[in-house]
Amino acid sequence: MAVGDIVLSLRTRDSIDGIGIVTDEYEYDDSYDHYGRKREVNWIATDINENILAMNGNKGLTQRTVYRLNRITLNDLLPIINEHKTKVDEVQEERNHVFIIDEINRGNISKIFGELITLIEKQKRLGMNEQAKVRLPYSKKEFGVPSNVYLLGTMNTADRSIAMLDTALRRRFRFIEMLPDVGALDGIVVNGVNIRRLLETMNKRIEVLYDREHTIGHAYFIELKDSPDLSKLARIFKNAVLPLLQEYFYEDYRKIQLILGDNMKNDDSKFISERKIDQGLFGRADEVDLDILESTYTINAAAFENPEAYRKIYES
Structure with a gap:
């Protein structure tokens, strides 16, 4: 586990009774006689009874201490969190994610972003008034871009290829000049x-x-x-x-x-x-x-x- 991970608390083999976010690093607390290993968790939805069997690919949950749920994404959990009137912002802002695309002007923008070129716009992000999703071609799941994802593209303005920079890219990115420091x-x-x-x-x-x-x-x-x-x-x-x-x-x-x-x-x-x-x-x-x-x-x-x-x- 790591800081920023989403934690689901087991209720039955089909359901959960809590959703939280890991907020601190691992520590050992010797004041406990047993099971002294612990992490701080911010519980953002508690005392719930949500069936997630279908969301987990119809695989039942087990009573193992902790394990990864690879089939479930944050996008799957957001409707549950919204339903229970929790603060979605706590989930989205707890941990920011940055993708850096070096020499972005030299890449094929269609291949880099595909359908996501629309979803990365601020007003199209998840949680926004104009939020948009696409259905992924392989998993067939709906996918949207959270507001805590940041995309940084680097380029050399002296490069001749900048003149041919994709118009769609110019419209969706802010350009910040980085002169020698x-x-x-x-x-x-x-x-x-x-x-x-x-x-x-x-x-x-x-x-x-x-x-x-x-x-x-x-x-x-x-x-x-x-x-x-x-x-x-x-x-x-x-x-x-x-x-x-x-x-x-x-x-x-x-x-x-x-x-x-x-x-x-x-x-x-x-x-x-x-x-x-x-x-x-x-x-x-x-x-x-x-x-x-x-x-x-x-x-x-x-x-x-x-x-x-x-x-x-x-x-x-």
Whole structure:
């Protein structure tokens, strides 16, 4: 048993005399001579005589101490609770349930929700004035969505697929913007590098050179809170931050240099090193339009292990 479980009290093999909700964790009470194991229960319907044989698939109840009734759902019990004028809200609000659907914009909404796309609307939930139910195709039972079920869908607004987001989904969900939380990085210092200022400065530059939808999330750096190690910071930049910037700017290394402050550093602390093209590389200069040629860029591996390279991002 667990907190939030529904408990039915046996009356006869066909009926129950009480409905309750487990409200506390298991404890052992040695003041009892026998059966000292107990849990607190909030009894929301008592002194009743309800036959639940059909609801239980015509299987009789037994006098075993406690067992699970897999055939009976909360939806089956709500009419009984209503009939006895108990507070349905105590059942529904005792324990909230959350479903998280990651990258919901990439999914097939029809397959994810099916008929439930209507039932998840607030006014269509169980207990509401416009409550609605559907008959499930396999069990043939009527099903509705309780008001204590919350659906969270996550998506990256920089993702191109958001433009094709299902209209039905847009109408039923509230959209909450979650920008990077640099405050979560307060107090993280790696070899003198202030991680909050580091991310804050890069994101301000990204917002100018690209847009606010592509700012870098703080989650990349959270692991430094427990282990502020330079080699770990180097790994984050080498395997996550730099590849992300390369994708954002289509390997336009001049813009990547601006994000990382390389345009204001000496060569040793630059993450991206620039090398001018040797004009003799293509033979006679008068035969080649050198104006169309750009510098070449290389990643300076040594900079990732240099604390100065990170500090110069925000100290310039």
